[in-house]
Amino acid sequence: MKKTLFTYLFLLVLTSGCINIFDNESIEVLEVKSFQYPSIEWLEVNNPELSLQDILSDSAQFSFDTLQATMPHQRDKVYWLRADFSNLNLSKDEEWVLRTGNFSVNNVYTTHPDSGIQVSKSGNFDAVQYGLENLNWRYHVVSPEELFEGKYVYVKLIEPFFARLIYKRHVAAATYTDFTFISLRSFLESAAYQYRSILFLGGIAFLLVYTFGIYFVYKESLYLLYGIYLIFLLMYLGVKMYPGFSVWMFGSHPVYNHVWNECTQILLNFWYTRFVRKFIDAENLYPKFNQVAKWVEWLLIVFVIAITISIFVQPLSIMPYYLVTAERLFMIVFAVLSNIYVIVNLKDRRGLFIIAGSSVLLAGSVTALVLVDIQYFMIGVVIEILIFAMGLGILMKRREDEKTILSKEMERVKMRALQSQMNPHFIFNSLNSIRSYMIKNETKEASGYLSKFSRLIRQILEYSTEESISLKQELQVLNLYVQIEQLRFRDEFGFDVRVDESIDQELILIPPLIVQPFLENAIWHGLMQKEGAKKIELVIKEEDAYLNITIRDNGIGREEASKSRSGVPKENKSMAIELTNKRLAMLEKASEESPRVHIKDLYHTDGSSAGTEVSFQLPKIIKMTT
Structure with a gap:
């Protein structure tokens, strides 16, 4: 019965674009039963080391309060929930599946008549125990005879990193059979989102391949930097939009998933900053911004190292939250000030593309953080990619025009040189060297070389008539x-x-x-x-x-x-x-x-x-x- 649903989910995602083949009657077949919700009582404590035995003491039992409404959790607190299943209509002939939220510590305690107290750990830092992960939630499997006093289940929740809520219906339950159909129905209902996500990630992947293709043709580092940025964008959003992938990749070592989520978004900012510097030619046009951006890149690497060490040393520490929050606030301020600086000191229209793209991406990121909805970030990324694609296209056209101008100038210089008495071997090898610079997209070097070569030929022609x-x-x-x-x-x-x-x-x-x-x-x-x-x-x-x-x-x-x-x-x-x-x-x-x-x-x-x-x-x- 404990069969993974991942295969079903993957097939549903692939066919989500054809979801209209299901009519209303087909959906209704899946509406067997929904989750049922036990009544919840809660207890807030400061000591994370308290055991279930401490919670089962008389003093602690009398301290539980009925959960009347949704409440935010405090990052430095530990929450114990006591769920009463006596009022639920669940079959006792099969196992139950409990959904208890997505917390770093998410332990469900039951008792077995023979083995005593049992704990099912399904927190963000616990290895996956069952094949029941439905993208956004962690689950527990319990037997009806394992309830305390025949009706209670205790849940321990700790979350030092993400902002979480504890709901009145925080614990949900269904029989294993009903849960299978509920999951399938959930995927059918979210088909539109899945389809948009596939198109979105597929579009980024296509642009990534195209960008690297341009890089291998022109050998221009600008496209390499943008390609690396797109790689980290896929790495970050792929797991964020499909958390089931993180289960597949990091199910046995979930701490790596936490490092992946936090570090990829920082490295995303790192490569984005490097791309921006190259795109606007900051070294020559915006030297002050270029110097500050280099220091910012080093600071981002320090953040990555600090966050990685902090998570591995103490995953449940609140320190990673402070570091990630500090990095996000810092990058928001840096992005705003950078846009202002480029606007005030605008040199050419490349700066306008960066201002537009960065502003849209920043707006999408901030909105996604405030509303806790990654789709706003997706919208910002799509618009930003379109803007940068236009900018890269215009820049490519400019480079081609520069090559055309250099080629025409080379032809003029060649004609002048043929009229002079210079060694033709030197002349043609010099022209070949200029062409080599152009093939390698070293247009500045080619232009400088050609300028000196033209000046030499002009002087030779001028002096050739002099005695x-x-x-x-x-x-x-x-x-x-x-x-x-x-x-x-x-x-x-x-x-x-x-x-x-x-x-x-x-x-x-x-x-x-x-x-x-x-x-x-x-x-x-x-x-x-x-x-x-x-x-x-x-x-x-x-x-x-x-x-x-x-x-x-x-x-x-x-x-x-x-x-x-x-x-x-x-x-x-x-x-x-x-x-x-x-x-x-x-x-x-x-x-x-x-x-x-x-x-x-x-x-x-x-x-x-x-x-x-x-x-x-x-x-x-x-x-x-x-």
């Missing part, structure tokens, strides 16, 4: 070129420029980009394959009528580089050097002295390669001033 430029302009271009190479390799190397103080960089003229090919050679063939610290030194000294230019790197050296040249096509490398040699040859014809180029291999004291040094001279040409 000479100032040394200062040359060094600016070289610095920009090296910065781009550093960004492209994502492995920054040092670049040290030293110029004699006696040299006036604005008056000294040199051929444009005469040094760049040697820097490129040092980076690609000296540093690219080197492990550890990497650096290049550019030294410019004045010697009589010449400028001595030295490029020194601590790379792998020419001998090792010649063994592993795979990074750059040979024709591209020779093209850069060939163009430079031609330009130096032209300078030789224009000058009385030929520019001398020397390449020197550097070694450590142990004979290992210490890099390469390239040096050459340029005639010192001074710009004419008027």
Whole structure:
């Protein structure tokens, strides 16, 4: 007879959307009998350690009062109920099922003719004994012959956490057969709620899968944060809306259910806060809010740890109630102040979505807490999800527009670069690096890279028509070129420029980009394959009528580089050097002295390669001033 109803309940939930197939006559078949209610007397005590033997004493028996109306319980009190079944019309040929409310301590005491006093524990922290859990209530099974004096059952109630009421009809009873039909009828009557709940949780689950799909496509952490928030929303509401699931998951260890309920809602706030920070780009647009929100996130983790420890150490302590209440009040105040701050300092319309979504969610949460009805929270969540979905859609559109703009700019830059004399290998690899940033949704990095690359190409185009430029302009271009190479390799190397103080960089003229090919050679063939610290030194000294230019790197050296040249096509490398040699040859014809180029291999004291040094001279040409 003690057969679990969970299978029946699960099937009813799945078919609740088709509830209209039952006509009124079908429902009436289930109306066999309803619960019956014994008369209740109650006793309030301060000592939770009092045993039933103490309650059965004459002094305690005379202290019981008749329960006339519903009354709130005090969290620091213990309540004993004495239920009189003598006036009920229950068959004594089968067992009875008693419903006594949902309390942390919910003990029913009976007496057996042979074994004496018996206790049935069905509180929130007691392991499930029977397969009778009907979502919202805990039950006890007793035999008619186990009543005290043939008519009494004693109930002990303690609830330090939730706000509970003790009703005039707090104890309900039915025969086991009648209880089965009552449960089935209850589920049929609540089919509309069950159907809404399934649609609601199913919708969140669908949005969760969709959000993670977007994340895996775009690799944007914003969608990952929102997906984690939706996971905790499902974890929290799944058990809240279907407490039978908590019996299924935590029936043998109900203390875990308490930890689950309280900690998931706090972790829900934690991930919601992280999502909000990312959504509105708080780090850049709202730095003060961003800093406060980070501290709030740490505080929420502290709440989770404190509540978990408190529940495991003393489940019946009132401390978890104080901690959870403090966290809820704190988050309400934080949410209100955050919305005000964003309104006052609004930067773009992303803030409007957060204000709208947070306000609706906050209203639903507070209403659900005050009216003790989770459906208001469900309404708030639905509206909030719709608002955030719109915001995420607009944000995705903006990102796609940014990519389109960057792509068009890349095409323009590519056309300019093809007209210049820069090494095409460098040009196309730089463009590929920008495209790599875009694929990884690192649009800010791509934009910064593209900005520097565009500026370099513009300067090259500008200087390509000039016979000479100032040394200062040359060094600016070289610095920009090296910065781009550093960004492209994502492995920054040092670049040290030293110029004699006696040299006036604005008056000294040199051929444009005469040094760049040697820097490129040092980076690609000296540093690219080197492990550890990497650096290049550019030294410019004045010697009589010449400028001595030295490029020194601590790379792998020419001998090792010649063994592993795979990074750059040979024709591209020779093209850069060939163009430079031609330009130096032209300078030789224009000058009385030929520019001398020397390449020197550097070694450590142990004979290992210490890099390469390239040096050459340029005639010192001074710009004419008027």
